[in-house]
Amino acid sequence: MIDFVKCFKKEVFAVLAIAVVGLSGCSKGSGGEEGPVYVPPVVTTPVDKGWTFEATPTWSDEFTNTGAPLSSNWDYDTGGGGWGNNELEYYTNTTNNASVANGLLTITAKKENMGGMAYTSSRMVTRGKLDALYGRFEIKAKLPSGKGTWPAIWMLPTDRAYGDWPKSGEIDIMEHVGYDQDNVHFSTHSEAYYFKINTQKTITKKIDGASTAFHLYRVDWTPYAIRGYYDDVKVFDFANEGTGYKVWPFDKRFHLLLNIAVGGDWGGAQGVDASIWPQKMDVDYVRYYKMIEK
Known part of the structure; x- marks a missing residue:
């Protein structure tokens, strides 16, 4: 209100x-x-300084352990209730839905009742483990498939300095809905540009085999721009307009999220196929490279 x-x-x-x-x-x-003399407001146009990133990851998870994901790297958002999108899953913090083996992290969504919801899944977060301002994030992953799946690799503000969603921003490195197989989406959301008023900054890219092979999803985030890359090909470029936080709240710390939602306003827009579960998102690695200041 x-x-x-x-x-x-x-x-x-x-x-x-x-x-x-x-x-x-x-x-x-x-x-x-x-x-009185009118003095117009000053708008400072950001300059692209050609920032680069360190060659060695500052933070990474290669998933070389076995069992639960490393608690030094990951935490969990848990619970049900729809998550603001009328989703059908209950997120847990157990190896029932997120586990590591054979060099891979596997997030699994299952058709089973828990907490009043009909499905379980995992929503892993680096909040409190990796909270970064600018940098390069790389995630190599193989996506689930089937009507009703809604996997995402994305970022949220850690401190919400400008207020609740969407005021403090959101960066969606990868979103995919199973009824639209192989069409992958990169988006950003802010108070001025977000999907509920149909102004979001977004692209859709066809990636053949998104659910049968691993692909590299990446964001390069600097004070000047957020740029998205799929398999090292640039697909998204949103420059800072210099007009304040309503357009560009991306000057505060963000953390990374990995999850599979079930159904929901977008993922379930064409229904949920009850016969496809369980569904998995496999992740080969997650790497963060610090931006080199200029």
């Missing part, structure tokens, strides 16, 4: 601030009297 009192106070403050700025730059009119 909007706090109208706070909004009113902010509007009054903004008007007073403009008045003060105007009065601080007075000039004499034709009658010799001093009058």
Whole structure:
């Protein structure tokens, strides 16, 4: 719910601030009297400094252990309730839905009842383990398939400095819905640009064999731009417009998420095939490379 009192106070403050700025730059009119001079707001256009990234990962998981994912690298979001998208899964923090073996992380969505939901899955997060401002993220993964699957490799703000979603931003490195096989999506969301008002910055790329072979999903994030790459081919480029957080909240720490949702507003838009479960997303590695400051 909007706090109208706070909004009113902010509007009054903004008007007073403009008045003060105007009065601080007075000039004499034709009658010799001093009058306010309008001073337009300053918009600083960001400059691309050609940032690069360190050659060795600052943080990585090659999944060389066996059993549960390393607690030093991963935490979990758990529970059901739809997650704001009318999803059907209950997220757990057990090896029933996320496990490591033979050099791979496997996230498994299953048709089983838990917590009032009809499916279980895992939503792994690096929050508190890897919270980064800028850098390169690489994730090599093989996706699930089938109507009702909705895997994602994505990023959320750790501190929500600008407010709740979408004000503090979201970066979707990879999203896929099973009823639209092999069409993979890269998107960003902010208060000005997000899907519920159909202004999100997004692309769709056909990746043959997204669910039968491993592919590399990557984001290069700098103060100037968020750029997406699939199998090292650039598919997405969103530049910082320099107009503030409503467009560009991407100047704060974000963390990484890996999950398979079941159904939901997008994943279940054409129904859920009850015969396909369990479904898996296999991850070969996750690597983060620090941006080199300039």
